[in-house]
Amino acid sequence: MTVNRKEAFSIQILQLVDAGLVWLSLMLASWLRQPLRQLAGQAPTEAAGLEQMTWVLFVAIPFTPLVLEFFRFYRRQRTKSTISSVTQLLRALLVMGLALGMIALFARPLEGEHFGASRLILAIGSGIAFALLFVRDRALTHYLRNRKVRDGMKERIILAGSPQEIESFESEIEEETMEGWLVVDRFDMEERSVDDLYHVLKQHSVERVIFAAGDTSFERISRAIEACELQGVEAWIGASFIRTQIARPTFDLVGDQPMLVLRSTPELSWELAMKSALDRIGALLLIIATSPLWVFAWMGIKMSSPGAPAFFPQKRAGRYGKPFKMWKFRTMVPDAEALLDKIKAEHGNEMGGPVFKLQRDPRIFPFGAFLRKVSIDELPQLLNVVTGDMSLVGPRPLPLYEVEAFEKSAHRRRLSVKPGITCEWQAGGRNRISSFEEWVRMDLEYIDNWSFWLDLKILVKTIPAVLFGKGAA
Structure with a gap:
């Protein structure tokens, strides 16, 4: 499932937060190692902690969020169930645990007497990481489910097109997305003039206009976009009039010319x-x-x-x-x-x-x-x-x-x-x-x-x- 830029940015923020939680988990594990050994009746050792295995930080911190994304941990955050969260976390941490375990095994000759400490830190760190990531995930889900966005905090939107196109567009948009919008006008592109759009943009302090206008002439849409441009309002143009079964639409530039690109192969990344x-x-x-x-x-x-x-x-x-x-x-x-x-x-x-x-x-x-x-x-x-x-x-x-x-x-x-x-x-x-x-x-x-x-x-x-x-x- 593809994500829009706003959601992609949110996912990147969550990945940075989770990378910090992984770092915190390993630091806590290193600090707790000696007290836990003493509770288990084992003599304290002079073996150093995480400073002897900094390779763990370079592997675990950047790659754990990537593995979590692979298991779709950051998708559908508002509606995700607890079981899904636990399953995704367990799978991701199992993959990371196996990878780190293999690296630790190959690193054993280098670590020598510190090998046992490495395994203990990895075990404790994995448990703490699971707990912290689970709490963070559930807290965010709870917040999103219970958040009531006041009209003053919602994004002020105009939906432009024919009444049938606007109705069809709204029926295909998820409720979670619609909750963040305040639709101030449903603008009929065939019956109302561009001058009327100028007035509505100014009257309602509109932030974005979404054109679901596949049957409207390009000349009329171009003039409406110019009205948005003059007032600094974002114009989003639905490309549903281009029917594709496989190709994914993106935008790019050829020189200074904007181009709608329909790509059915993996995008440069x-x-x-x-x-x-x-x-x-x-x-x-x-x-x-x-x-x-x-x-x-x-x-x-x-x-x-x-x-x-x-x-x-x-x-x-x-x-x-x-x-x-x-x-x-x-x-x-x-x-x-x-x-x-x-x-x-x-x-x-x-x-x-x-x-x-x-x-x-x-x-x-x-x-x-x-x-x-x-x-x-x-x-x-x-x-x-x-x-x-x-x-x-x-x-x-x-x-x-x-x-x-x-x-x-x-x-x-x-x-x-x-x-x-x-x-x-x-x-x-x-x-x-x-x-x-x-x-x-x-x-x-x-x-x-x-x-x-x-x-x-x-x-x-x-x-x-x-x-x-x-x-x-």
């Missing part, structure tokens, strides 16, 4: 920057870590299928269909592409649609089948990730001839993002999917719901899929 950094750094580290497997695959291919290169390049469709050369370890006989039509005629196609797939493709030599089963054949695609043609996570790139055979233009929307080495269907079911429509549906669902956390989730799910060869050919 810090999350996309983090995805790009994860791709480049992660791919480089994986290339280094898997280098022995590269040598193993190269030698095995050369011995099992001599006479052709160990690497196999193929033209694939990248973002928006732009061709690029994708690399794999060769797992088929040297003339595999020339034999494709013959294989289709003799063995058919197990995948519906333009994509060819055969579980037991006779062009694959035995060692190549092993490389495919353990996904070693995909490793050279890490080079494509480093060069920016691919991502670690994204829709799988298809050969150009398969893209050209798309029967539905909607299928091309899977090309609107950078292709990836792994994706939702590979991580979950991998090659068990036999319907191209289902494949596309999962890719489009990934695009429409993309987040940095979703990429991390898919990467984590890919690990057991690769290790245990789930559904691999």
Whole structure:
């Protein structure tokens, strides 16, 4: 669910408050450690507290609010139930606890005798953080539910448009939003003049005019906006007359020209920057870590299928269909592409649609089948990730001839993002999917719901899929 700028700003304020509460929790935990040890009958230690594990502060304080946001802790604050609050908190703190626990485990050689103190501080701090965050959340919810906004404190609004459009607009706005408004006039754009709007703006000290005027001429709306502009009143223009099923409307500038942008792909953000950094750094580290497997695959291919290169390049469709050369370890006989039509005629196609797939493709030599089963054949695609043609996570790139055979233009929307080495269907079911429509549906669902956390989730799910060869050919 998207949020408006005012709500986004409120969420950021709450995240800063919660980051402060996490810091306070860890400080209290460090201070309470020794008294609690004494109550438990243990001798006090000279081991230092939080100053010996400042890494916890650098991880817990900024990332806890982000994990809370991932679990939608800051959404629907006024109507959220206590059970939802507890569930979201427990999930977020469990994730942070596991992350900090793993870091603490790796940091054990560095901390030495202070390792036990670190675990105790983390345990106490988690409990205090849960209590403080829960109290803050419930207190805010209680305040919002019981707040009675006096008319003098409400935002003074004019709704402009035809009577039918205004009625339809009001019926779609949540009661929680309407409670903060004092609608001083419902301005009929067809029957009343712009001069009348000037008068109403001045008479009622209006703060904002919302135009729900899809059937009103642009010339009349432009003059009404000019009236708002001259008096410094915000003008909000409903774009519901543009019917979109997927694209999200935003505003941007081309030079000095304002533009309404309808975007159906992830918008430029810090999350996309983090995805790009994860791709480049992660791919480089994986290339280094898997280098022995590269040598193993190269030698095995050369011995099992001599006479052709160990690497196999193929033209694939990248973002928006732009061709690029994708690399794999060769797992088929040297003339595999020339034999494709013959294989289709003799063995058919197990995948519906333009994509060819055969579980037991006779062009694959035995060692190549092993490389495919353990996904070693995909490793050279890490080079494509480093060069920016691919991502670690994204829709799988298809050969150009398969893209050209798309029967539905909607299928091309899977090309609107950078292709990836792994994706939702590979991580979950991998090659068990036999319907191209289902494949596309999962890719489009990934695009429409993309987040940095979703990429991390898919990467984590890919690990057991690769290790245990789930559904691999």
